[in-house]
Amino acid sequence: MDSPVLKLDQVDKTYRSKKGGRIQQVHAVRRVSFEVKPQHIVALVGESGSGKSTIAKLITGVERADAGQIVFLGKPYEEWRRAMRDYRRRVQMVFQDPYAALNPLSTVRYTLSRPLTNYRGLKGEALEHEIARILTIVHLTPVKEFIDKLPFELSGGQLQRVVTARALGSSPELIVADEPVSMLDVSIRAEILRLIEELRREAKVSFVYITHDLISARMLADDIVVLYRGTVVEHGRGDEVAKHPRHPYTELLLQSIPNPWAEDLEPTVDLSVMDRVTDDGGCVFRGRCPYAMSVCETSVPKLLEVGEDHRAACFRVEMTHDSEVLNTRV
Numbered sequence: 001m002d003s004p005v006l007k008l009d010q011v012d013k014t015y016r017s018k019k020g021g022r023i024q025q026v027h028a029v030r031r032v033s034f035e036v037k038p039q040h041i042v043a044l045v046g047e048s049g050s051g052k053s054t055i056a057k058l059i060t061g062v063e064r065a066d067a068g069q070i071v072f073l074g075k076p077y078e079e080w081r082r083a084m085r086d087y088r089r090r091v092q093m094v095f096q097d098p099y100a101a102l103n104p105l106s107t108v109r110y111t112l113s114r115p116l117t118n119y120r121g122l123k124g125e126a127l128e129h130e131i132a133r134i135l136t137i138v139h140l141t142p143v144k145e146f147i148d149k150l151p152f153e154l155s156g157g158q159l160q161r162v163v164t165a166r167a168l169g170s171s172p173e174l175i176v177a178d179e180p181v182s183m184l185d186v187s188i189r190a191e192i193l194r195l196i197e198e199l200r201r202e203a204k205v206s207f208v209y210i211t212h213d214l215i216s217a218r219m220l221a222d223d224i225v226v227l228y229r230g231t232v233v234e235h236g237r238g239d240e241v242a243k244h245p246r247h248p249y250t251e252l253l254l255q256s257i258p259n260p261w262a263e264d265l266e267p268t269v270d271l272s273v274m275d276r277v278t279d280d281g282g283c284v285f286r287g288r289c290p291y292a293m294s295v296c297e298t299s300v301p302k303l304l305e306v307g308e309d310h311r312a313a314c315f316r317v318e319m320t321h322d323s324e325v326l327n328t329r330v
């Protein structure tokens with residue numbers, strides 16, 4: 001089996017900030033583990049505040065983990081720190097807002113030339129040729145129609161293609177795409193997701209695809225990691241998790257989707273508000289769980305196998321799991 005491009009092992013991150021003389025702590029990412037195999041797409045799914053962007057920042061090196069390990073191409077992040085330029089070339093990021101990601105005064109040609117000259121030393125005709133090739137990959141063709149455009153002359157979908165083209169410029173092995181379609185017009189979201197799917201196949205890039213939308217995750221991803229307040233509550237093959245969810249939170253996410261392409265899917269619950277109640281050793285989801293039992297107040301459920309390549313962290317699962325184990329023993 002191919003060794004993973006990226007592996008997170010028990011990664012933990014707490015933000016500490018001072019507010020009115022008091023130190024506030026937000027435990028944003030809690031012992032998160034998952035891996036991304038070559039040319040695979042792994043979706044991180046969860047509502048606002050579940051720690052998705054923090055994981056993106058930890059992977060891209062914008063933030064440092066407090067504990068655990070991030071291993072890229074078999075080498076721990078600590079070792080990459082001596083070769084950050086190389087790391088940044090190999091691990092690229094696509095953000096939610098393509099308008100904010102691009103300099104309004106830079107033409108498409110200039111934007112795309114930056115990574116090509118900085119990381120690959122291209123100039124002159126070779127540079128021009130590569131810009132045209134990358135624009136073709138992201139379907140901004142005919143190239144001459146787009147290459148001299150400024151951001152304000154392009155649509156949101158076209159801008160996200162430019163941002164993606166810029167990420168491709170450094171020939172990365174991994175692209176972390178943080179909610180890449182949630183600010184785009186509903187009608188063009190599928191096109192951008194199709195582009196990601198093409199890039200993984202043809203440009204041989206692996207993706208961490210971040211979304212609050214389980215349906216797009218299911219359409220696109222090989223694996224889905226469901227996060228609730230920084231904790232992995234369910235993890236498995238995309239079709240398995242989305243079709244046969246085993247964690248009550250994943251069930252809730254599925255039930256709460258009226259229309260996969262609706263404008264405002266992201267619930268506006270501030271999950272950090274509940275931090276005080278749930279950092280005391282119980283299940284992180286118990287406050288909203290329709291099945292909460294007394295054990296959920298006092299213990300944290302472990303991620304347990306519930307099927308092939310499928311795990312969930314819930315005491316209901318643990319109970320059936322134990323009885324299944326007992327049954328097979330009998």
Ligand SMILES: Nc1ncnc2c1ncn2[C@@H]1O[C@H](COP(=O)(O)OP(=O)(O)O)[C@@H](O)[C@H]1O
Nearest residue numbers: 015017026028047048049050051052053054272
């Ligand atoms: N720089 C920061 N300082 C303090 N708290 C932060 C910071 N960034 C994020 N948080 C908190 O960490 C939690 C996770 O945030 P985030 O990773 O942005 O979640 P998501 O991307 O899933 O919405 C939230 O409670 C958020 O308020």
Ligand SMILES: [Mg+2]
Nearest residue numbers: 052053054178
């Ligand atoms: Mg986010």
